Amino acid sequence: MQINVYFVGTAGSGKTFFTKAFAEWLDLKKLDYMIINLDPGAEYVPYSADFDVREYYTLEDIMHRYKVGPNGAQIIGADMIATIIDELKYEIEYSNSEYILIDTPGQMELFTLRESSRMLVNSLGAKNSVMVFLFDPIVSKTPNGYLSLLFMSSSAVFRLEMPQIPVLAKSDILSDQEIEMIKNWSSNPDSLLSELVFERKTLSSELFAVLKEVGFFRPLIPASAITGAGIEDVYDGIQEIFYSGEDLERILF
Ligand SMILES: Nc1nc2c(ncn2[C@@H]2O[C@H](COP(=O)(O)OP(=O)(O)OP(=O)(O)O)[C@@H](O)[C@H]2O)c(=O)[nH]1
Numbered sequence: 001m002q003i004n005v006y007f008v009g010t011a012g013s014g015k016t017f018f019t020k021a022f023a024e025w026l027d028l029k030k031l032d033y034m035i036i037n038l039d040p041g042a043e044y045v046p047y048s049a050d051f052d053v054r055e056y057y058t059l060e061d062i063m064h065r066y067k068v069g070p071n072g073a074q075i076i077g078a079d080m081i082a083t084i085i086d087e088l089k090y091e092i093e094y095s096n097s098e099y100i101l102i103d104t105p106g107q108m109e110l111f112t113l114r115e116s117s118r119m120l121v122n123s124l125g126a127k128n129s130v131m132v133f134l135f136d137p138i139v140s141k142t143p144n145g146y147l148s149l150l151f152m153s154s155s156a157v158f159r160l161e162m163p164q165i166p167v168l169a170k171s172d173i174l175s176d177q178e179i180e181m182i183k184n185w186s187s188n189p190d191s192l193l194s195e196l197v198f199e200r201k202t203l204s205s206e207l208f209a210v211l212k213e214v215g216f217f218r219p220l221i222p223a224s225a226i227t228g229a230g231i232e233d234v235y236d237g238i239q240e241i242f243y244s245g246e247d248l249e250r251i252l253f
């Protein structure tokens, strides 16, 4: 079975390095994979990509060709993903790898909100896809920051309609206490509610209740691309989604 693993998260949350660390872990397990870079703006990637969107276009090309600034170019670049789908699909089929690791563009909305990404996901197979969502460790340290990221991770599920594994990224820069505190918020929402600081109490507590009710709170997996901590748990999470016989619709809330 071919499994597509999308690494998604806010800018700088660690997607690219996590893709690399996950690939190295698959290497150790002697599992077959392919790495795909979908970020046309990446200056440097620490892995050797089997398919790199920058071979087709880069942010710089787009800025010159369409006379736009970096933000406009990012959006055009995200939409241009649609033009390389057939080629990418062919390469994936040709490689016959079990794991397809997909490093997505810097700003998460470039991937989660654009129609071309949905086309890509559907074309490569939505049913055999999973998203590893990286929670930025610094933002996650405050109750309001963590809740905001939870909204963003929920919107990615809502938009891309695939199961998600929530990961507390770069956990090596957090203390054990901080990791425990954030993990506790993710698995025990009421512990978070008591710490949230809001001016407009009603709105926030109602939104909170919806997230809780729908089941968006799920235990975060602390992980680090530097120490390798948690990578195996992420792998186990993927196995559970695809091989435990659980109903995928249920996992999608
Ligand atoms: N301490 C620590 N630093 C990390 C880890 N993962 C990534 N970093 C650092 O965080 C920075 C951003 O990491 P990237 O993997 O490039 O993040 P990204 O989400 O791909 O970033 P963009 O694609 O530019 O949005 C880099 O300087 C990395 O060295 C980690 O597990 N621990």
Ligand SMILES: [Mg+2]
Pocket (backbone or CB within 6 Å): 015, 016, 017, 039, 042, 103, 104, 105, 106
């Ligand atoms: Mg990146």
